Amino acid sequence: MIRLPIKKLKQGMIVAQSIYNHHGASYLVKGQPITKEYIRQLRKIGIPTVAVTSSNPNFQLMPPQDIVQEKTRVNAIEKVYNAFQTVEETGQFDAKSIQAVSENILFDLIDRRENLVQLTDIRLHDTYTFAHSVNVAILSAMLGLLCHYTKKELLLLTLGALLHDLGKINVPPAILNKTTGLTAEEFEQVKQHPLQGAKRIMRMERGLPSPAILAAIASEHHEHMDGTGYPRGLSAEKIHRYARIVAIADVYDALTSERPYKKAYTPNIARNIMVNISKGQFDPDLLALFFNNVSLYPIGTVMQTIYGYGIVSSCTFGKTETPTIVLFADRDGKVRNEPETIDLSTDPAGNRAIEIVISDRELRHFIREINIDPSIFLHNTEREN
Known part of the structure; x- marks a missing residue:
């Protein structure tokens, strides 16, 4: 890609x-x-x-399947948008519609659980919240499945994730879409959205399953395990288990999304931020489980390794740090006569073999230099299979 x-x-x-x-x-x-x-x-x-999938129109591949169907995601975004608009305008909430969205997401996840998460989308700035809420719900449901939650628990978790940012209705769009840093006063307004969301949920409790739990997800998804989060500074077990899951999904999707004030981070950089730079913020066991099932190096990622340049051809559950790559050039960028497939999960160097991921700008320059788009080597691999 x-x-x-x-x-x-x-x-x-x-x-x-x-x-x-x-x-x-x-x-x-x-x-x-x-x-x-x-x-x-x-x-x-x-x-x-x-x-x-490739800069060469003659060698195009289909992108990997997502963990939910495109029609499920499209329907979910529209339903979340409509629900938020109705709440803002009338104070009423179409609980059945959003619960149906939760069921569709869960059905897809169960049906496609063999697919690693490879989120690749663009959300227009003024409608970011709705697609973000859907992504957070998908990621939260995935993590809930990995925790072996019951169907009832999974549906509640998914619904809570869809509603986790409901309080942003109270935040002016000019602040949500601001392209520069927030002032202290503006950030204080943003920090109110967890409690505002929880209050709205409790006011709309008729028709909602377990409204107190849904409200806890909304109010606690910015709390940190070490007590440094907001709005109440809760820590560890005082944070609801569902909120700890949604917190991981929320930050991961935010980091890997393009926003008015930042570019999207690649999944491996997002992992480094969440595991190392934000140490103490997330439940460590849930975080490890999450990143074992998220594609840190999506298919088509070009990287420099200790063996030379390679392109990721596949990755598997539990081995997301060590994908299978097609080695196509030496360390000097000279294209090999014969590409070599290396499974880094069985290679002695393991994830230490990966030195850097080539950025999009660097990749465009690299393609001009070697006069070959590395995706052609995926095309050849696909034909052999």
Whole structure:
């Protein structure tokens, strides 16, 4: 996968990410071939770059399957948007609609549990909250499944994750979409959203299952295990177990998403931030379980290793730090006569073999230098299989 500026897109390239507004993926859906009309629309809505499976239109691959179907995600985004709008305008909540979304997400996860999480999408800034809530629900449900929760528990956790940011209704859009740093006063307003969300849930308790638990998820998803979070400074076991799960999903999706004030971090960088830089913030057992099932190096990631340059061809549960790569060039960038497949999970060097992940900008330069898009080696591997 490579992210290209709009001016570099060509007809026939396969989109490796979806672009969502509040009505779902109405602009671009992952796996679709690019047309002139798509390019025109992307320019019109101001999208600067799009990820494609290859910069070479003659060697295009289908992106890996997500853990939920595209139609499930699209429907969920629209339903969450409509529910939030209705709450804001009337104070009423369509509980049945959102519960149905939770059931659809859970059904997909159970049906597709063999797929690692490989989130790749763009959310337009003014509708970020709704797609973010859906991603957080998907990630939370996945982690709940790994914890062997019952179906009833999973549905409640998923519903709570969908509603975790309900309190942002009270935050002015100008603050939520601000492209520069927040002032102390603005941040104080943002910090009120967990309690505001919990209050709204408790006011709408009729028709909601276990409203007290749903309110706890909303009010506690920014609490930290070491007591440094907000709004109440809760710690460890005082934080509801569901809120500890949603906290992980919430931060991971935020880190790996592009926002007005930052670029998206790659999954491996997000992991480093959450495990090492934010040490003490998350439940360590849940965090380890989470990252064993998230693709740290998604298929198509190009990396520099101790053996030379490689492209990730596959990754498996429990071995997300050690993917299988196709080694296609030596350490000097000279393309090998014969590519070599290396499973880093069985290689003596293991994850120590990975030196750096090549950024999109570096990859574009690298492709110009060697005159080959590394994705061609995935194409060859796919044909052999």
